[in-house]
Amino acid sequence: METIEQQFKNTPTTQLDKVRVEAFNAFEKLGIPTSRVEAWKYTNIKTKLSKDFILTPLESEVNTAVKNYIASLPPYAFRLVFLNGIFHQELSIIPEIEGLYITNLKEAFANKSSNIEQYFGKAVNYNEEHFAALNTAFVTDGAFIHVSKNVAIEEPIYLHYFFTATDADAFVQTRNLVVVEDGASLQIAEDFRNASNITVQYNHVTESFIGKNAQLTLVKLQVETKNVKGIHSLEALLQRDSTFNASTITFEGNVIRNNITAQLLGENAHADLSGLYFGKENASIDNNILVKHLAPNCTSNQLYKGVMNDESVGSFSGKIFVDQIAQKTNAFQSSKGLLLSNEASINNRPNLEIFADDVKCSHGAAIGQLDENALFYLQARGIPFELAKQLLTYAFVHEVAERIQAKPLRQFICDKLKEELKLNW
């Protein structure tokens, strides 16, 4: 830690260094939050993370688990592969399309490509967000994607993050920076996997800038995440007439935390956030959403559904903030939880903070069990109880999976759901 501290004590020369020093100073003040911090009430992250985590990047070999997985991917899919936060060019397939610039962050920092200084650290609030501050100061690598004006990228780009723990105290800091300029469109899928059998810890940040009339779709996959302690921060800035679609799909996980913030800065912007979480064993999955309506005539929608099994804990905190100038806002939020075991629990905090009067905002939250009438209906038609339960659970979460536009991804998630529910149907 000392050497790193030393590194930050030197007078920053570039704009980038300046941001990182600022973030470092902010983190020194903030530290790791305890559950007494309101936003971290349901995840006592301080006790979950290892006490003396190591921030220096770990070089590690590509193991068979990673190789096998890469081999299973369709050979044509565009992808960037990171292992323990370090970019692996040889495993990646980078598209060459005019108007699309893709590189890894480290590279982008080095040659200051596409005015990275203009964007880095500008979406996250590292003065207040503990882990955004830590990440901004210590980020090792990640993807930098820049789409020029009016360029539509049809094929989704996959960003694979593999973790192979070589040291249980390692705390990997990865980050993506996505810029979609006016009128452009892009689809991204972020995939996080533990490629080892021991516990891994990471802190990931994605900053996205969505220009006027631009579109960004982002799918976060947290699938093979057994023994994972992962903290995600996703920040999106939306300009006039833009659209942002984000889906977070979480299976298992040891400790998974998703912070998602969408700021609607221009008129007529639309944010659509959805999530599906499926907890098993002693997983703790915590989704924390903030939608900030800062301009008039914007719309937003949140749909989160969780199924908790065994002793897992699922949490959802969603806030709709409507500024005084954001008249004619339409904002909706729905969060539903299904408890399949008596040891599982769900915490739900659907908040509204509204300072404008001509708005339509609502939220609905429900936690419970499967509808007895529906179960009876299926049983009356000869479907066995177990299967009826599986079918209804599948139907419950399917609503979220359905929203994912990219077909192969949607299919993958549905298959995974069926597998988890042991539904052979």
Next chain:
Amino acid sequence: MEKEQDDILQEHINSDYKYGFTTDIEQEFAPMGLNEDIVRFISAKKNEPEWMLNWRLQAFKAWQQMKQPQWQNVHFPEIDYQKIIYYAAPKKKKEIKSLDDIDPEIRETYDKLGIPIQEQKVLAGVAVDYVMDSESVITTFRAALKEKGVIFCSMSEAIREHADLVKKYLGTVVPTRDNYFAALNSAVFSDGSFVYIPKGVRCPMELSTYFRINAENTGQFERTLIIADDRSYVSYLEGCTAPTRDENQLHAAVVELVAMDSAEIKYSTVQNWYPGDKNGIGGVYNFVTKRGLCQGDSSKISWAQVETGSAITWKYPSCILKGDNSIGEFYSVAVTNNYQQADTGTKMIHIGKNTRSRIVSKGISAGKSQNSYRGLVKVAGTAENAYNFSQCDSLLIGDKCGAHTFPYLEIKNNTGKVEHEATTSKIGEDLMFYCNQRGLSDEEAVSMIVNGYCKEVFKHLPMEFAVEAQKLLDVSLEGSVG
């Protein structure tokens, strides 16, 4: 019968004398500030037994170690607890000769609320012969209660006369270390009400602080304890719709309710303390801890509140549903105007099996006010088949106010069902147009719509309260349209 009444009257007059309400005693203040000696001073002044003093001291020690919470969505300058006088002997009210002497603004409000002249005089403290009149009411009232075995007296009296009951229940629902303001209250509370309803008794009338003797000057740290024994029923009214000017800025009261097997407690509040002027200067800080414990099976506690006053309202009347099949209810209308702030709601804690709770909260913000609903629904692992339904609606009048909703749902049992709905909207233009078209002015239309919006809560208030509450709403929202 007549003799008995005479006796009671006599006794009452004597007791009145004993507490110095009719005699002109010297004003007596504790020195400003708070330390252990002040706590001892208060206890001594009230002739309290040793155990009570120890209880207060323990609370005071706890308070010293606590910090004022910071999570609330209301803002106020830091309170200097050393600049408050914690004890003042009951003052004799300034004599007012006739109604013409009182603040015309208050007078006007009385008229709007339709308070009878006689009652207006009582409220304003006009020194007329109302005393005799109202005391005879109190006497018959007391006789009826005594017949049924209901204990309804001041807290200080209860500490002396019914020590066993007080000892057994005081602080069981709101422990001394529960929170910052509860600890403060436990250390320095001046007085309050004590109610005990014996087994199987249905309290023959609605109990109200307004009718309790020596109700005046219970001060800013009030303590209320209501115990409903098996199969009993009581309805308790707190506050009144008439505006209350109060010198004390900080009010930190504690209310504890205990309902035994199949008992039911209905607690209604209408709060209309001074909200500060149109520029947000002054006004009362209302930081109250209210909690009910459904101790017995099939018990029921129902809170109904209409909050229109106070510069800052910060309270969460709660229910702990411990007994199986117990029921908790919360109905609230919170109105904020000008620079008022409110952060209010409820907590429903399900512990017993088959417990049910219902929350209906209606927030109305106008002017430059901020109105928040904050509520917790917690279903413990033991609470099989718990059911909760919450609905919180916010209405915004004007574009400079705010309406916020912060529900917390924590569910640890998979047989439970918890549903929460919230909406925020303004008064629809179509609704206004409809009313205007039928000859109602903007103000009348708003009043009609708002009253309709709150109807679900009003119908849970005792009848006379409900009528007054409706008028109160109109008065509170006056001038917020246009």
